Amino acid sequence: MESAKRVADKKDWIKGATGDWEVIIGLEVHAQVLSKAKLFSGSSAEFGGDPNAHVSTVDAAMPGMLPVINKFCVEQAVRTGLGLKAQINNYSVFDRKNYFYPDLPQGYQISQYKQPVVGEGQVLVDVDADTTVTVGIERLHLEQDAGKSLHDQHPNMSFVDLNRSGCALMEIVSRPDMRSADEAKAYVTKLRQIMRYLGTCDGNMEQGSMRADVNVSVRRPGGEFGTRCEIKNVNSIRFMGQAIEYEARRQIGILEDGGKIDQETRLFDARKGETRSMRSKEEAHDYRYFPDPDLLPLELEQAWVDGIAAALPELPDEKKSRFVKTYGLSAYDASVLVSERASADYFESVAKGRDGKLAANWVINELFGRLNKEGKTVETSPVSATQIGGIVNLIAAGTISGKIAKDVFEIIWTEGGNPADVVEARGLKQVTDTGAIEKAVDEIVAANPDKVEAARAKPNMLGWFVGQVMKSTGGKANPQAVNDILKAKLGL
Numbered sequence: 045m046e047s048a049k050r051v052a053d054k055k056d057w058i059k060g061a062t063g064d065w066e067v068i069i070g071l072e073v074h075a076q077v078l079s080k081a082k083l084f085s086g087s088s089a090e091f092g093g094d095p096n097a098h099v100s101t102v103d104a105a106m107p108g109m110l111p112v113i114n115k116f117c118v119e120q121a122v123r124t125g126l127g128l129k130a131q132i133n134n135y136s137v138f139d140r141k142n143y144f145y146p147d148l149p150q151g152y153q154i155s156q157y158k159q160p161v162v163g164e165g166q167v168l169v170d171v172d173a174d175t176t177v178t179v180g181i182e183r184l185h186l187e188q189d190a191g192k193s194l195h196d197q198h199p200n201m202s203f204v205d206l207n208r209s210g211c212a213l214m215e216i217v218s219r220p221d222m223r224s225a226d227e228a229k230a231y232v233t234k235l236r237q238i239m240r241y242l243g244t245c246d247g248n249m250e251q252g253s254m255r256a257d258v259n260v261s262v263r264r265p266g267g268e269f270g271t272r273c274e275i276k277n278v279n280s281i282r283f284m285g286q287a288i289e290y291e292a293r294r295q296i297g298i299l300e301d302g303g304k305i306d307q308e309t310r311l312f313d314a315r316k317g318e319t320r321s322m323r324s325k326e327e328a329h330d331y332r333y334f335p336d337p338d339l340l341p342l343e344l345e346q347a348w349v350d351g352i353a354a355a356l357p358e359l360p361d362e363k364k365s366r367f368v369k370t371y372g373l374s375a376y377d378a379s380v381l382v383s384e385r386a387s388a389d390y391f392e393s394v395a396k397g398r399d400g401k402l403a404a405n406w407v408i409n410e411l412f413g414r415l416n417k418e419g420k421t422v423e424t425s426p427v428s429a430t431q432i433g434g435i436v437n438l439i440a441a442g443t444i445s446g447k448i449a450k451d452v453f454e455i456i457w458t459e460g461g462n463p464a465d466v467v468e469a470r471g472l473k474q475v476t477d478t479g480a481i482e483k484a485v486d487e488i489v490a491a492n493p494d495k496v497e498a499a500r501a502k503p504n505m506l507g508w509f510v511g512q513v514m515k516s517t518g519g520k521a522n523p524q525a526v527n528d529i530l531k532a533k534l535g536l
């Protein structure tokens with residue numbers, strides 16, 4: 045089905061006083077291009093720095109300055125477009141978007157209007173373990189960031205910091221294809237993931253590298269689209285969810301009271317958890333766009349675009365299906381592993397030449413579980429892929445049981461070392477010597493005649509015996525051997 049026509053899942057419908065409603069969401073995401081220099085000047089695009097430390101005459105819009113396009117920023121936009129399976133436009137145009145703001149020294153922003161560098165694309169979004177939706181991309185264009193007004197540095201003056209002025213942004217405009225706050229959150233998470241894989245945006249929302257203008261409207265399920273409101277500059281995924289929930293309910297309240305929605309720009313107040321009006325459509329700017337006469341149209345050679353396409357890294361969707369196919373993983377486990385490129389790489393070095401499912405189990409449950417608890421990442425993990433691989437080897441060879449393996453992991457996490465040496469030095473090897481296991485079984489059987497009777501009547505009592513044998517062997521007996529010997533001795 046054409047995704048724009050999609051009707052939300054019933055569970056996502058919102059109950060109003062007069063019936064059900066559906067929320068429609070479209071996002072304009074601003075993503076800062078990962079590059080050393082700004083879009084039209086050689087100044088550093090690095091985050092932070094003393095105020096106005098990264099400002100050239102171009103960024104400060106000194107008279108006579110001339111912008112010069114940064115080829116790498118264009119390459120980053122093309123790379124992102126390819127990652128979004130989008131049309132790359134080999135001919136695009138930079139326009140001036142005119143408005144006055146103290147932190148916009150040029151009096152206009154250089155942006156792309158009618159002819160963006162990237163056209164239509166699409167993103168597959170995993171909303172939960174068994175729901176994937178397709179979100180259409182309308183366009184991606186390049187534009188300059190503005191500076192920043194500082195109102196809290198002086199009792200009666202405002203200051204302007206132009207460090208951000210002229211940094212390259214990609215504005216990624218989605219189709220109104222999302223139908224719940226969760227879908228919108230998952231979409232932004234996926235965009236971020238794709239750009240991090242590509243190395244085109246660091247996705248650091250706390251530092252403002254990614255922010256979203258959130259367009260929200262409501263309609264009766266499957267009905268005509270309603271009038272939308274745009275919530276500006278939402279800078280966290282959690283806030284985005286809250287803003288959508290609040291805004292949808294606000295609009296439903298107005299419509300159910302017989303009112304109508306004014307198309308307007310709103311702001312989300314994170315402290316109060318609500319949106320409030322910033323300006324109405326009547327007050328909307330007329331930006332008087334026109335092609336920037338200082339810049340030639342941007343013309344890309346197809347061979348150059350093809351070169352970028354050929355050098356793209358494997359992206360999350362492809363990696364995920366390869367993990368499912370190659371390692372026999374569930375789609376869910378595969379998506380957990382590919383969430384970050386570094387985690388996927390870590391998993392692959394563990395899985396290479398080993399049992400993929402066992403490797404995934406260890407990486408997801410033991411390692412990620414522990415890393416999360418300690419606020420660490422695979423990059424700062426005290427246990428390396430080689431060490432986890434060593435543990436997996438020992439389990440696969442039957443040298444240690446899964447239970448002992450957890451103890452070994454614990455030792456390695458705190459003390460380091462080679463798993464095989466740790467097992468050897470601490471005498472943790474699994475007892476596979478059937479003679480020794482038999483002896484332990486005989487002792488327990490002899491000491492518990494009543495339980496033996498019970499087990500013959502109720503075979504699931506076997507577990508109790510297994511537990512006893514494991515206990516008496518310090519957890520080192522091979523569980524399979526224990527089972528087999530017990531069954532034979534008890535005649536089960």
Ligand code: ADP
Nearest residue numbers: 068069070071072218219220259260261269272
């Ligand atoms: P404009 O040119 O006024 O900015 P666009 O058509 O470019 O409008 O849309 C801007 C954003 O608003 C897009 O992300 C789009 O998906 C979204 N959008 C458009 N119509 C609706 C709607 N009825 N409800 C929610 N979002 C919408």
Ligand code: MG
Nearest residue numbers: 072182183217
């Ligand atoms: Mg628009």
